[in-house]
Amino acid sequence: MDHATHSSAERPVLITGICGRLGRRLVRVLHRRCRVVGIDRRPFDGKPKDVTHHQLDIRRKKTKDVFRHERPAAVVHLGVMHDPKASQADHHTWNVAGFSRLLDYVTQYEVPKLIVLSSANVYGPRPDNPQFLNEDAPLLGGASFSNMRDLIEVDMQAQSFFWKRPETETVILRPVHILGSVQNAPSNYLRQRTVVTLLGYDPMVQVIHQEDVISALDLALRPGIRGVFNLAGPAPAAVSRVIERAGRERLPVPHSALRFALNRMFRVGATSFPPPELDFIRYVCMVDDSRARKELGYAPAFDLGETVAAIDDFS
Secondary structure, three states, X not given: OXXXXXXXXXXXXXXXXOOOHHHHHHHHHHOXXXXXXXXXXXXXXXXXXOEEEEOOOOOOOHHHHHHHHHOOOEEEEOOOOOOXXXXXXXXXXXXXHHHHHHHHHHHHOOOOEEEEEOOHHHHOOOOOOOOOEOOOXXXXXXXXXXXXXXXXXXXXXXXHHHHHOXXXXXXXXXXXXXXXXXXXXXXXXXXXXXXXXXXXXXXXXXXXXXXXXXXXXXXXXXXXOOEEEEEOXXXXXXXXXXXXXXXXXXXXXXXXXXXXXXXXXXXXXXOXXXXXXXXXXXXXXXXXXXXXXXXXXXXXXXXXXXXXXXXXXXX
């Protein structure tokens, strides 16, 4: 392997998925104090002048050229595909094969730090879940939700890499439902004018402000931090209370009727809400984030009202 030509002071933070809403917000925090390089096949409109963006697919060989040229000090992987309308094959090659290739480059170019943004959804909402799940709980989210299987595989690849390559400080973050300007299922669900719920079900849920996720990513970049960390926001609240704080009306519908309707709508592209996600408003899937608070120094800065209000803030 050819040796690095960059000094450690010049080595940048490389962000995959930099053009997503979380990626752009992380750039705002990082670019004033360190060099930032991004990989994303989407264009980066409004990119800060001191940020380098390589508009390419992480599965392409040109990604290796970026690693060879830039010699990143850290890689922050935000580039997991969550598009429910994409095919299983696209999901797998992008998420699993693409991440595997990324791990090869982290090894080959001796990247000191790897941060992977996973999700607490990997645990899965289940009727037999304990009140709070810690980081050692089994990842059962793919049992009923096939699109979750790739994310679980990425999470497990990162865990395996953690043990196989101790020279790289690997951090896996598993946040609860992220709320904000992000285009994800929880935020889109709460943005509906009238929010449909399941008749007879009102489980406790956890949400987290997108800026608290950015803070955790920033904390994870510190030297010496490694491991798996659950991330939660304000205290848990019932689904009905979260909807109320969002200022929306609630419409309870029987589970069987709603699932039937969603299945039909999803098949014809009339909704982007996958039917299996109904389990998140049916069963409990809450996490214990005490490890992140103790070892990462993480604490949420936003209360429930501020976190829920973030769904309507597109600044």
